[in-house]
Amino acid sequence: MPAEADRLSSGPTDAELIARCAAQDRAAFRALYGKWSARLHGVALRITRDPGLAADATHDAFVQVWQQAGRFDPAKGEAGSWLTTLARYRALDMVRRRGREVLGHEAHEEPDLGPDPLNLLMAAADGGALKRCLELLNAERRQLVLLAFVNGLSHSQLAEKLNLPIGTVKSWIRRSLLGLKECLAP
């Protein structure tokens, strides 16, 4: 993860690069793109499952980075989390609109999460706590939370994919989130 690399190398941190973007430093912007574009594009692609839409989401996210860099406050959160959030919300918004505009839009094959997905979380600064809390959920509900986040599925899409009543999906997600909240609260 780029955040880890930051700590090990003597190069500028992501937060420093963002601060330089706020000062109109194009080289810093290019460097940030080099470090983060594949990760943001990967997140957007997983949600949209459409290379064109994913590229649009990644584009919009970086334009936002350039325009809003001055508002990023490293005291309030990690740079990587900020960058990822921008791409994710753009991608989610795009697929929700597409779903509505193209009536009966064909559901794609859902990519699965791979073996041992929780171990990947350890690469993030805050990942350990999240992993520990997710492990308190039963396997089925944990899977639901992971699929929802990573593949960007709505309540109704989850219900369709897992062949469960939507009420059950909503209720499982809610219970899982309440459990996570209790576990993650400071």
Add this chain to the structure above:
Amino acid sequence: MSGAEDPGPDATLAAEYVLGTLELEEARAVLLRVNGDPAFAAEVAFWERRLMPLALLAPPVAPPAVLWARIEDSTAGAERRGGPPEVAMPRAANDSGLIWWRAGTFAGLAVAAGLAAFIALRPPAPPPVLAVLTAYGSPAPVLVAVAGPNGAITLRTTGAISVPTDRDLELWALSAGAKAPAPLGVIPPAGKTVPAGVAEGTVLLVSLEPKGGSVTGKPTGPVLYAGTLHRFD
């Protein structure tokens, strides 16, 4: 966690928004609430921080090689004009409890910034207070609301808005810190001026209502457009 009493739907709304399970209309409603409810905004920020490591589960994929050129094109305008965009970007977003990294309002703010730059070329006028109303997630301005010195709001549409014949658009003001918006009346298709007396930082909303407007005093239909009143000086 298994035997706890259910604290009601509101307890997980912020988390569901960040998780991404809300449908389009629900997500839009949440985004509007984030504007006017700092405690709720803080909860969204908590979940964004806590859940974002899950993004590591999506494998990185290099974007198309042409993407950087596109991004450069899209971000080059401000430099060519020679003005730093920060001058025109409204700062109020941070001060009124908006989430500092929230994605949705960017487009509206960018448009507002462009308008502000335009207006700033006419020196002696007092600084305008205006809101650019857009559909959620869309950069296209649909309505521009300008607050006059007497507190009246003049609304202009940027093009024809098509409204079903049995419906009306209604304007609402959600002042900073308020839980519910106050009605400002139905909007005729050509725009209107309403004596509103609303302050900067107020979020203006436009909802789709039955003919004649909502009878409950609250929006009953979907909120189609929204924007925040800022002073550009």
